[in-house]
């Protein structure tokens with residue numbers, strides 16, 4: 001369970017474990033002997049939303065404790081950890097965590113920085129998805145047709161038409177870097193309006209989906225799906241009449257839950273469970289990640305034609321029903 005620390009700290013940690021101390025001090029009634037130490041490196045915002053008292057209490061009862069990682073001290077001198085949970089940006093942190101994983105292969109790092117990096121780019125994020133083998137399932141998965149614009153949006157207009165992309169197009173910043181700007185999306189109705197956009201970005205076909213999207217949360221082998229309000233359909237009449245480029249509000253993370261709304265069943269019906277399970281399993285392998293969510297939409301008018309439009313690493317799990325118990329079980333299975 002413990003890392004390779006050769007210092008007195010390691011001995012102390014072993015003693016504490018063997019004597020039944022939990023990370024925060026003396027063991028309380030009903031608590032199990034310490035089984036798993038989860039070191040975490042999270043932004044204050046993430047810590048507040050994820051590490052809620054209920055999660056800590058439930059975890060502690062199972063012998064799982066959360067210890068903050070001090071970013072001002074070498075990681076190898078901290079711990080020992082069984083699991084490292086992290087969501088921080090920047091190359092410096094990526095190097096720290098990669099170096100640590102190399103020196104401590106016995107520690108489970110959630111998740112590998114290289115795999116996280118892949119979904120920080122909206123092009124590589126969706127690569128390989130359309131080829132997933134879900135043939136036995138009751139649904140079909142696609143990604144909207146898209147192309148990357150690295151520079152010169154004006155000349156991209158011809159390339160978009162050549163590539164067969166149909167307007168309106170959703171323009172999304174190529175890189176997701178935790179800033180609000182990387183979630184600032186635009187809808188471009190015509191070729192001319194593309195010149196107004198700031199590359200690097202991806203241009204993606206807008207898919208009518210009835211104004212409801214599905215957020216599929218994945219925590220290891222567990223999945224949970226919720227509904228959120230999304231952008232309404234765009235009619236052919238609107239497509240013919242409107243031109244220009246429009247910024248749209250941050251619909252996804254800010255949108256209200258649509259779980260209890262009175263919605264058209266053909267729009268609101270959840271994707272079939274076996275289909276979601278198979279998709280999540282394939283994605284875990286393809287992406288090499290255990291903690292992520294998928295934004296998925298059902299093509300309007302279809303029964304089970306789905307598009308994946310976004311994948312997020314370690315998203316806002318507090319919005320996932322029963323997330324505390326799901327995480328306790330997830331960590332417990334690792335112990």
Ligand SMILES: O=P(O)(O)O[C@@H]1[C@@H](OP(=O)(O)O)[C@H](OP(=O)(O)O)[C@H](O)[C@H](OP(=O)(O)O)[C@H]1OP(=O)(O)O
Pocket residue numbers: 045046049087176177178179183215252253254293295310312313314315316317319
């Ligand atoms: O802030 P939250 O709790 O809404 O979570 C954000 C996510 O919202 P969601 O859980 O999918 O509704 C959000 O998902 P969307 O991109 O909005 O679909 C992102 O995962 C965001 O992280 P980042 O800015 O992409 O690094 C997430 O932001 P961080 O909390 O990780 O900074």
Ligand SMILES: Nc1ncnc2c1ncn2[C@@H]1O[C@H](COP(=O)(O)OP(=O)(O)O)[C@@H](O)[C@H]1O
Pocket residue numbers: 144170172182183184185204205206207208209213229230231251252253295309310
């Ligand atoms: N191709 C698309 N067709 C229809 N709606 C889309 C498409 N792409 C994005 N959207 C809408 O915009 C929202 C935000 O886009 P998304 O790719 O999830 O970016 P973010 O990472 O900022 O959440 C989605 O939740 C959905 O409501």
Ligand SMILES: [Mg+2]
Pocket residue numbers: 252253295310
């Ligand atoms: Mg999204």
Ligand SMILES: [Mg+2]
Pocket residue numbers: 310311312
């Ligand atoms: Mg996103």
